[in-house]
Amino acid sequence: MSSHLSCAEALIIGALQGVTELFPVSSLGHSVLLPALIGGRWATDLNVSTPESPYLAFIVGLHVATAAALLVFFWRDWVRIVSGFVTSVRYRRIQTPAERLAWLIVLATIPVGLSGLALEHLFRTTLGKPIPAAVFLALNGLVLYGGELMRRRTPALASADTGEPVSQEAAGSMGNAVDDRLARLSLPQGILIGCAQILALLPGVSRSGVTMVAGMARGLSHEEAARFSFLLATPIILAAGLLKIPDLFGPLGDGIHGQVLVGSLASFASAYFAVRFLTSYFKTRTLTPFAIYCVMAGTASLLWLALG
Template sequence: MLTYLQAAVIGLLQGVSELFPVSSLGHSVLVPAFIGGSWEHLVTESSTSTSETSPYLAFIVALHVATAVALLIFFRKDWIRIISGLLRTIKPSIRARRLVVTDPDERLAWLLIIATIPVGITGLLLEHSFRTLFAKPLAAAIFLTINGLILLAGERLRRNAPTDDTEIPAVPVGDHLEPAAAGRHTAAEPAADQVLRPARRLATLSYREAGVIGFFQTFALLAGISRSGITMVGGLARGLSHRDAARFSFLLATPIILAAGLLKLPGLAGPAGAGIGGQVLLGAVLAGLASYISIKFLTRYFETRTLMPFAIYSLVAGIICIIRFA
């Protein structure tokens, strides 16, 4: 039976780790297994071939819905513009028999749709197989370590990514980044390889690039690979700033998490949800609150900061867990 303490701990853990680039699925496997005792059965029952009737899996699904609701609330103004933009394109596109996009909101709507397709198809076909094969402590620890390497690679790729020449290059000033004055070149300026290359605007992504970023997200079906992290790396590789890569990642995660959760939420009405209604409610409330606070923090954090701390955490935690479960 899922206890209230377990529900509270896993709820808070889900709310934070779903949006921080450290893999919520990996942590929902590793933390109970690391604690052991009565917690360990939560992991074993959710990775079996009969896991669809698992109370823990049903509980995790409810937490995902709570996270998606928090994302919707935080980005509600963005989603109103995105949905309005999508609706504006439908009639002209049908009439012209081709996609007609006239402003950034309309383009962002279609970028999100295209980026959602790869993970949507893969999730429907392979989610159960991936979970039963790889949602085990040692596998999750290995993939969490790989997640750290992916985040490190993302920072390197950002320095060599395509740029938008309309942007003014940024030079490091203390702990922040400030635009360089146009035409100013002094001996005090940092070397070229220390200057962050100018970022592209989100609206300049091509539909093909959005599809590639969406394909990256399919690897998050592996416990230990972060959905937000790998999506951000995809954006950084195409020249987006950390801020825009994070925003695109959070917007892209919303329909995926919500759809996956709502698809499996009816399981709570069956045997899997019997006797854990209070625990589910507690965990969902805490997950939603933690998610909202995490989004608010991360949207500000990525205005001036990078993925490096999360990469180091993933590497250290992953290696420790590999040693623990090997």
């Protein structure tokens, strides 16, 4: 891999991963499809379905960078959430919005964490191929559009229409008002929304997309659903990356440390600007453009690969 993945290619892949991880269009789906569509050495060297793939080790580094961007962007919010968790454990209570939100994130993360440990390798090696990824990407688009149709028929969460102003405190923070409304979700609702992330183990299905759809189905607004999806994604992306970081210092990482650094910097920067854009975008807009893109890109990729 190291002889074929240049720093320029690492830069492109890193920037793409940072954007597609947070946009509801599936980073894993694009990581599988892009090399296959380009063809040549990319199709053989950049293959995530290979059991011992250096490309997978490269992507691991990009995931850690993406999670770091989310932590930097929402650092004030994570200080509040972690503080809420500490006070909850210390005083054995779940009373304040910060304490409730902390436990919502903890409990909603457990199902996808266990599923990832049990199923990630199986799904990646059996389904992490171009044609299944193209099919799942198109299906992801249908899920996003279905979520929009369902949102129109779902009563808004009672706490979402209180008329409370949204704080504009810090760059990247959506404010305590949104956090407090999210904290009014019941624990079963939060766990159900978190479980939707399990579908993102399928290449082509977006973690942020299915989480948003699940949140909207429970009455969250687009802004609230996006906010919750980013908070839920941060520990999962970070844990998945850190779990496999040792691969980068073993045989799989030989000769690609420079590319990993370049790609990670690109991933960090693109993820930071992506979350900054999306937190603003979903205040007034919907998932429909992303749904259309996924259906068109998935269908076109499927036809190209099947007929090529």
